[in-house]
Amino acid sequence: xxxxxxxxxxxxxxxxxxxxxxxxxxxxxxxxxxxxxxxxxxxxxxxxxxxxxxxxxxxxxxxxxxxxxxxxxxxxxxxxxxxxxxxxxxxxxxxxxxxxxxxxxxxxxxxxxxxxxxxxxxxxxxxxxxxxxxxxxxxxxxxxxxxxxxxxxxxxxxxxxxxxxxxxxxxxxxxxxxxxxxxxxxxxxxxxxxxxxxxxxxxxxxxxxxxxxxxxxxxxxxxxxxxxxxxxxxxxxxxxxxxxxxxxxxxxxxxxxxxxxxxxxxxxxxxxxxxxxxxxxxxx
Amino acid sequence: xxxxxxxxxxxxxxxxxxxxxxxxxxxxxxxxxxxxxxxxxxxxxxxxxxxxxxxxxxxxxxxxxxxxxxxxxxxxxxxxxxxxxxxxxxxxxxxxxxxxxxxxxxxxxxxxxxxxxxxxxxxxxxxxxxxxxxxxxxxxxxxxxxxxxxxxxxxxxxxxxxxxxxxxxxxxxxxxxxxxxxxxxxxxxxxxxxxxxxxxxxxxxxxxxxxxxxxxxxxxxxxxxxxxxxxxxxxxxxxxxxxxxxxxxxxxxxxxxxxxxxxxxxxxxxxxxxxxxxxxxxxxxxxxxxxxxxxxxxx
Amino acid sequence: xxxxxxxxxxxxxxxxxxxxxxxxxxxxxxxxxxxxxxxxxxxxxxxxxxxxxxxxxxxxxxxxxxxxxxxxxxxxxxxxxxxxxxxxxxxxxxxxxxxxxxxxxxxxxxxxxxxxxxxxxxxxxxxxxxxxxxxxxxxxxxxxxxxxxxxxxxxxxxxxxxxxxxxxxxxxxxxxxxxxxxxxxxxxxxxxxxxxxxxxxxxxxxxxxxxxxxxxxxxxxxxxxxxxxxxxxxxxxxxxxxxxxxxxxxxxxxxxxxxxxxxxxxxxxxxxxxxxxxxxxxxxxxxxxxxxxxxxxxxxxxxxxxxxxxxxxxxxxxxxxxxxxxxxxxxxxxxxxxxxxxxxxxxxxxxxxxxxxxxxxxxxxxxxxxxxxxxxxxxxxxxxxx
Numbered sequence: 001x002x003x004x005x006x007x008x009x010x011x012x013x014x015x016x017x018x019x020x021x022x023x024x025x026x027x028x029x030x031x032x033x034x035x036x037x038x039x040x041x042x043x044x045x046x047x048x049x050x051x052x053x054x055x056x057x058x059x060x061x062x063x064x065x066x067x068x069x070x071x072x073x074x075x076x077x078x079x080x081x082x083x084x085x086x087x088x089x090x091x092x093x094x095x096x097x098x099x100x101x102x103x104x105x106x107x108x109x110x111x112x113x114x115x116x117x118x119x120x121x122x123x124x125x126x127x128x129x130x131x132x133x134x135x136x137x138x139x140x141x142x143x144x145x146x147x148x149x150x151x152x153x154x155x156x157x158x159x160x161x162x163x164x165x166x167x168x169x170x171x172x173x174x175x176x177x178x179x180x181x182x183x184x185x186x187x188x189x190x191x192x193x194x195x196x197x198x199x200x201x202x203x204x205x206x207x208x209x210x211x212x213x214x215x216x217x218x219x220x221x222x223x224x225x226x227x228x229x230x231x232x233x234x235x236x237x238x239x240x241x242x243x244x245x246x247x248x249x250x251x252x253x254x255x256x257x258x259x260x261x262x263x264x265x266x267x268x269x270x271x272x273x274x275x276x277x278x279x280x281x282x283x284x
Numbered sequence: 285x286x287x288x289x290x291x292x293x294x295x296x297x298x299x300x301x302x303x304x305x306x307x308x309x310x311x312x313x314x315x316x317x318x319x320x321x322x323x324x325x326x327x328x329x330x331x332x333x334x335x336x337x338x339x340x341x342x343x344x345x346x347x348x349x350x351x352x353x354x355x356x357x358x359x360x361x362x363x364x365x366x367x368x369x370x371x372x373x374x375x376x377x378x379x380x381x382x383x384x385x386x387x388x389x390x391x392x393x394x395x396x397x398x399x400x401x402x403x404x405x406x407x408x409x410x411x412x413x414x415x416x417x418x419x420x421x422x423x424x425x426x427x428x429x430x431x432x433x434x435x436x437x438x439x440x441x442x443x444x445x446x447x448x449x450x451x452x453x454x455x456x457x458x459x460x461x462x463x464x465x466x467x468x469x470x471x472x473x474x475x476x477x478x479x480x481x482x483x484x485x486x487x488x489x490x491x492x493x494x495x496x497x498x499x500x501x502x503x504x505x506x507x508x509x510x511x512x513x514x515x516x517x518x519x520x521x522x523x524x525x526x527x528x529x530x531x532x533x534x535x536x537x538x539x540x541x542x543x544x545x546x547x548x549x550x551x552x553x554x555x556x557x558x559x560x561x562x563x564x565x566x567x568x569x570x571x572x573x574x575x576x577x578x579x580x581x582x583x
Numbered sequence: 584x585x586x587x588x589x590x591x592x593x594x595x596x597x598x599x600x601x602x603x604x605x606x607x608x609x610x611x612x613x614x615x616x617x618x619x620x621x622x623x624x625x626x627x628x629x630x631x632x633x634x635x636x637x638x639x640x641x642x643x644x645x646x647x648x649x650x651x652x653x654x655x656x657x658x659x660x661x662x663x664x665x666x667x668x669x670x671x672x673x674x675x676x677x678x679x680x681x682x683x684x685x686x687x688x689x690x691x692x693x694x695x696x697x698x699x700x701x702x703x704x705x706x707x708x709x710x711x712x713x714x715x716x717x718x719x720x721x722x723x724x725x726x727x728x729x730x731x732x733x734x735x736x737x738x739x740x741x742x743x744x745x746x747x748x749x750x751x752x753x754x755x756x757x758x759x760x761x762x763x764x765x766x767x768x769x770x771x772x773x774x775x776x777x778x779x780x781x782x783x784x785x786x787x788x789x790x791x792x793x794x795x796x797x798x799x800x801x802x803x804x805x806x807x808x809x810x811x812x813x814x815x816x817x818x819x820x821x822x823x824x825x826x827x828x829x830x831x832x833x834x835x836x837x838x839x840x841x842x843x844x845x846x847x848x849x850x851x852x853x854x855x856x857x858x859x860x861x862x863x864x865x866x867x868x869x870x871x872x873x874x875x876x877x878x879x880x881x882x883x884x885x886x887x888x889x890x891x892x893x894x895x896x897x898x899x900x901x902x903x904x905x906x907x908x909x910x911x912x913x914x915x916x917x918x919x920x921x922x923x924x925x926x927x928x929x930x931x932x933x934x935x936x937x938x939x940x941x942x943x944x945x946x947x948x949x950x951x952x953x954x955x956x957x958x959x960x961x962x963x964x965x966x967x968x969x
């Protein structure tokens with residue numbers, strides 16, 4: 001308001017700005033480190049020998065070793081667990097898209113509010129509410145420890161999520177486009193396959209990636225429904241710590257192994273992942 | 285030709301039929317089955333004889349089960365603490381991010397995203413190592429920096445009943461503050477610049493601008509983000525179960541952990557089913573109540 | 584050959600909302616018919632019913648004497664151009680145009696021939712490989728038209744196709760569509776809210792308001808003989824001037840007078856005005872029929888003061904008000920150079936033979952259709968009020 005050049009010269013102003021800048025970037029760096037350090041710690045310790053891990057003060061510079069990874073992959077059926085995780089995450093994502101995309105399209109096209117609310121409420125329901133009855137059902141059908149039971153249970157998370165991401169996406173497609181397809185001779189199904197899905201690829205990718213990651217990361221369903229044959233990586237890692245002596249190096253190596261694919265996908269598809277996670281919360 | 289017309293006329297139920305069948309078979313039916321079971325005393329440890337016991341399970345839960353009430357209290361403690369910190373911290377980070385354009389913004393955002401997407405079991409493992417009382421880096425940092433007094437003698441983190449929940453909350457904060465931050469950043473990006481410009485022309489200070497303009501405009505977005513977190517916080521399982529399994533004692537046993545133990549530790553299916561129904565009602569009730577309150581307040 | 588007939592077509596939405604009531608229109612083969620009206624008048628709904636995108640609540644829709652009410656769009660042999668172009672964003676221009684033919688399983692060489700032909704007509708050959716998002720608004724519009732052309736339909740439907748283009752492009756595309764009509768010799772039905780488009784393009788215009796057809800006829804018929812006050816005000820730019828007045832007999836002549844004016848009605852109007860249900864009338868004068876009087880005397884005079892003068896070069900639009908507070912905008916179109924200024928009072932003389940009269944209560948035209956009128960429809964100035 002009062003900007004007399006005499007008492008508000010450029011110098012104090014600059015000093016003030018520099019101080020604010022330091023404060024600003026300092027806070028940002030602090031935040032970033034807070035979120036980065038545990039992941040870095042995981043990687044660092046995966047490359048240490050058991051002795052180095054418990055050594056205090058912790059060494060930041062050391063000769064990295066891949067021994068932990070070798071241990072994990074040789075002593076455990078780790079490759080089998082990764083394969084199981086891939087089958088289950090892939091299967092539930094595929095099935096989630098096959099069931100979820102048409103349902104989301106129908107909700108958007110026919111304004112099926114009730115169905116939408118229904119599927120979305122299921123997103124609020126604690127997973128364990130379904131887990132116990134499903135466990136009993138699968139036990140009766142002798143389906144515990146099969147890919148089918150795990151894929152179906154992971155679908156409980158993936159399907160509502162795909163619908164939740166896709167409904168707003170489909171709603172934003174201009175009505176004219178569907179009318180044009182009808183005039184061109186399409187019925188609802190060919191419109192869906194030949195027009196709607198191709199132009200919704202960003203949404204499909206978003207829903208698919210996140211559904212895959214949720215399934216890959218899933219622990220609760222897997223620990224109940226998976227056993228020797230279908231054990232997924234998170235369950236395998238959890239089983240490590242039930243040993244009397246914790247092998248921290250192996251544990252960290254396993255943790256890195258399971259986390260790296262997720263983080264690579266996340267970074268590569270960052271735009272889609274953020275869009276999917278913030279879907280519904282932010283209206284443009 | 286005719287076939288196409290038939291598809292068109294019946295699309296409204298054909299399209300969602302797959303999802304609906306799935307929901308009926310793997311959500312509705314199990315839910316009904318759970319409600320039915322909750323009126324029985326079915327337990328795998330007591331053999332196959334199943335008796336119908338009416339509301340006895342529910343009466344026991346509400347009037348005899350101290351462990352249940354303890355877990356309710358811990359669930360509220362955990363959720364409340366995590367929510368408050370995450371919302372405040374998330375909004376602050378978002379505002380910081382939105383304030384300026386700086387190089388490395390994308391990298392910083394990626395790192396936050398990584399914390400959120402990393403496999404929870406793996407995350408739990410590394411925090412186990414960090415919290416480790418003797419070899420863990422956290423105690424070492426406090427000790428070597430001379431800030432040990434700040435801890436008030438609580439160096440045991442998750443192995444002490446008085447510090448276990450705040451320690452778990454710390455991990456939840458690490459994991460999920462980015463979600464709130466990212467949602468609010470996205471919300472801020474959609475705001476129109478005009479109100480800011482007119483406020484600056486009117487001579488408002490940065491603080492006035494934040495509290496009078498920014499905050500009211502993104503309040504709905506913050507609300508949705510908080511609601512999403514609330515729903516998930518109440519259901520937190522992976523981190524707690526992997527790190528403490530509800531211990532030491534029952535001191536980190538939230539409702540989700542308790543129902544899990546009742547189901548898959550004790551195989552007490554009847555009683556666990558009743559617990560599940562109560563848990564479900566609680567989560568849905570709180571979620572709907574919050575949704576309703578939000579509507580009443582601002583829309 | 585494609586003749587489209589709407590017989591008592593109605594559209595009633597849930598909750599008994601009538602979007603279109605009792606629409607009767609005959610669209611002859613090769614005719615260019617424009618449906619025009621303010622937004623929400625039911626014109627687009629009517630078009631969508633013809634297309635088959637909207638169900639017909641009651642009435643019969645005939646294309647070439649065949650009842651098509653229950654045929655899906657693809658079996659009606661129509662093509663449609665949408666307001667927002669509705670191009671498929673994931674397909675190239677070529678594929679956009681070919682899509683409708685592929686669905687119909689037309690051989691590839693035939694598809695190629697038709698697409699190339701259409702592209703040549705619309706001069707979009709260079710863009711065939713591009714995606715729609717790499718095109719300008721005008722180019723997208725051409726592709727949308729091309730998509731309709733390749734189908735070689737019986738009837739072309741246009742739903743406000745030019746409303747997203749800027750003013751200059753709009754005029755250009757207007758003439759191109761008109762040319763296309765001559766070239767293809769197809770039946771075209773065109774919906775717009777812009778009366779200039781309607782006047783310049785239509786062989787026949789259908790004016791709609793609140794779901795009711797107000798009048799059907801050639802552009803000049805509507806201009807010269809609007810059947811009610813709404814049509815009179817809607818067609819023509821600058822719009823017709825309306826003055827509230829009262830009919831009165833004096834010294835053997837029929838006068839109409841009101842605030843600031845007193846006119847002697849033309850002899851040719853006497854019979855019709857004699858049958859007016861009430862002496863309260865609305866006098867309608869087109870701006871070109873209201874000239875500034877200068878020193879000239881006349882028996883019909885309107886007194887007003889000038890509020891705004893718009894000089895357009897070839898002509899000037901003079902806005903005036905009879906009241907001191909300038910709350911009305913009467914307009915006179917002056918074709919000669921003049922030296923009037925804002926604020927001046929002036930006298931205006933109407934061309935009484937071209938003045939129209941409307942009943943003050945119902946708004947209905949009081950004059951019958953007289954004189955030779957160019958008509959392109961056998962159902963001429965049929966009013967369909969209420």
